Amino acid sequence: MERAGCIEMMYPELEDKVVVTIMGASAQELYNLGHRENFFYLQHAMGLASSIGLGLARHLPNERVVVLDGDGSVLMNLGTFVTLARYRPKNMIHVVFDNGSLLSTGGFDSQTASGMTDIAAIARGAGIEHVAAVATTTDFGEAFVEALERNDLSVIVAKVAAVGPEHYGMDLHLPENGFRFKRWIAERKRAGQPVTA
Numbered sequence: 001m002e003r004a005g006c007i008e009m010m011y012p013e014l015e016d017k018v019v020v021t022i023m024g025a026s027a028q029e030l031y032n033l034g035h036r037e038n039f040f041y042l043q044h045a046m047g048l049a050s051s052i053g054l055g056l057a058r059h060l061p062n063e064r065v066v067v068l069d070g071d072g073s074v075l076m077n078l079g080t081f082v083t084l085a086r087y088r089p090k091n092m093i094h095v096v097f098d099n100g101s102l103l104s105t106g107g108f109d110s111q112t113a114s115g116m117t118d119i120a121a122i123a124r125g126a127g128i129e130h131v132a133a134v135a136t137t138t139d140f141g142e143a144f145v146e147a148l149e150r151n152d153l154s155v156i157v158a159k160v161a162a163v164g165p166e167h168y169g170m171d172l173h174l175p176e177n178g179f180r181f182k183r184w185i186a187e188r189k190r191a192g193q194p195v196t197a
Helices: 003-014 025-033 048-058 069-075 080-089 117-126 137-149 173-192
Strands: 020-021 037-042 064-072 092-098 131-136 154-159
Touching: 003 025, 003 064, 003 092, 003 137, 020 025, 020 048, 025 037, 025 064, 025 117, 037 048, 037 173, 048 064, 048 080, 048 092, 064 069, 069 092, 069 117, 080 117, 092 137, 117 131, 117 154, 131 137, 137 154
Parallel strands: 020 037, 020 064, 064 092, 092 154, 131 154
Antiparallel strands: none
């Protein structure tokens, strides 16, 4: 299973969600499908997408927040699962694409490559109730639909191939992306248009 296919499958459902991606391949593959103002690509901040997502989920309880993360980033910030379990934002879906590789920073193996480290087990051990570990496109799609229908914190750990986009490069720099993302949120709040579960 490839991450790009999973993101493409999710893309239609992300139109009215608050979306945060980690740097690198996840960001580029989402951007390649067509940028939307509700997408924030957290460039140059490896490990912090889940933390930003948690802050947004707590600040915007009527919005659905979707975080697209990677195994390397999660391993840099393992405390994120404990914090997510503690606050249990009912409006957040945390998708972790586990390719067993630090693909965006040189392609070195991550700790999950050996099979010794199990991110889904870590999430469950931290106290997160709804954790799905998937390895096929069908299972991923089903887990994502279930997460959308659930009014509770969901974590999906998707085992994907260590392949990325053909090129990296966005026509959207971080400050501009941040400004436009913040404006989209402000306009949603003014209009009183929360996302329904």
